[in-house]
Amino acid sequence: MPGPAAAPTVPAARPPGEAALCEARAVTHEFLQPGGRTLRVLEDVTLAIEPNEVVALLGPSGCGKSTLLRILAGLTRPTAGAVRDHGVPLEGLNPGVAMVFQSFALFPWMTVEANVRTALEARGVEGGELRARVSAVVDAVGLAGFERSYPRELSGGMKQRVGMARALSVNPELLFMDEPFSAVDALTAETLRAEVIDIWSAADRNPSSIVLVSHDINEVVYMADRIVVMAAGPGRVRTVVQNPLPHPRDYRAPELLRLVDELHDIIIGGDLPDGRAAVPPAAVGIEPLPLAAPVEITGLLEYLDARGGQDDLFHIAADTQREFGHVIAIVQAAEMLAWVETPRRMVALTPAGRRFLKLDAPARRALWREQVLALELFRVLMDALDRAPGREVDRDFVLEVLALHLPAEDHERVFRTLVQWAHAGELFFYHRSSRKLTVG
Secondary structure, rough: OOOOOOOOOOOOOOOOOOOOOEEEEEEEEEEEHHHHOOOEEEEEEEEEOOOOOOEEOOOOOOOHHHHHHHHHHHOOOOOOEEEEEOOOOOOOOOEEEEEEEOOOOOOOOOHHHHHHHHHHOHHHHHHHHHHHHHHHHHHHHHOOOOOOOHHOOOHHHHHHHHHHHHHOOOOOOOEEEEOOOOOOHHHHHHHHHHHHHHHHHHHHHOEEEEEEEEHHHHHHHHHOOEEEEEEOOOOEEEEEEEEEOOOOOOOOOOHHHHHHHHHHHHHHEEEEEEEEOOOOOHHHOOOOOOOOHHHHHHHHHHHOOOOOOOOEEEHHHHHHHHHHHHHHHHHHHHHHOOOOOOOOOOEEEEEEHHHHHHHHHHHHHHHHHHOOOOOOHHHHHHHHHHOHHHHHEHHHHHHHHHHHHHHOOOOOHHHHHHHHHHHOOOOOOOOOOOEEOOOO
16 A cells, blocks of 8 residues: 655645536535425535545534535435536536445445446446456555455455445545444554545545545544534534644644544534523423433433543543434433533533432432423423323324424434433323324
8 A cells, every 4th residue: 555645734725717626505405204394404505625635524413414425426416506526517426426335335245356346347447457457456455365255254344445445446536435434443443544544645646535424523633634514403514624734643643632622622512502591481492302312311320420420521422432423412311301411521410310310210200201391392292192182192293293393303303202201201102003192
């Protein structure tokens, strides 16, 4: 493989009149849900990918990172807005893009060599050129000697190398990577990141630029020159952070760690603000439920109790090996129930949270029910159930309530979460066979 080389960390200014490699302009995207409702996952997103840069899309689950990547690649047509390839409106697939997926996406009945050949054969490459290019990329990703192995015979890291080889074999101008290292162990992920940067840094290389989707802050600071921090509900660009550190980078370098902390604070500032703004009672509406299960919320409380009642948010994510965005959702849920508070980067048990942990199972259910009924969404549903004949309502009625009060949320996921929360407090129950919610 090419040795480490200093690569440009900030793309050179684009010459006058020259277009970006690809670009999203005011892109909005919605998915159609059951019943004709729509879920907006991206709203007014503008982003240009320049030559000679690594761009990372960083943000919580549900902020539309992967959807934006697919739109730039031409795999998904946006609901509104425009996508351009070198300044020209994109029609169909972007011909300069190759993708590496989280799930490897290999054909299990094909050898390493055959998996790589498929991408080239689809582009009409054949004969000696086909064999030469397969051999070159298999060697470049460190799989020489494994050409005749099948995916079942490979480790997770080796499978991802096959995916990388297949993408690189077509000599792409843009390499799109959708959480490519999340399915491998930490040490393998570090190695693969370094190898991708080595390949990109070579003077005679393609890809010219890389776009990486990730939820791992350390990963994007190590790899990216420009970090696009996204917010959810619907997905939008919160801010863009330039990373001027030269390649190759050191995970332990003070400059890199300072940028990691800066990104931590940006994310916390948007997702877990200190305190709560004073809102007049008349202005209080239905709050969206964080998508966290009751067992995860209780697990967080027990985790904090075992560590003296508090811990750093990012240490919690690293220690539990959970996606950072999902840890934020669990913390937000516990805070909504008044069982934790979040002073800056810390998550701390409240007196109510400590009391909950000391109770036996029946008393916990009663306290859970009490805290859940303090939330407007559950009060609205309980009022509807109390008024309904037989104290039961249809699932579709609840989805309509969610659509009315929480139009930007994924109503199906919120429905599943509220059913779990209600069941944990024996507030009401959902019967799948009849598709009805009932009390008792």
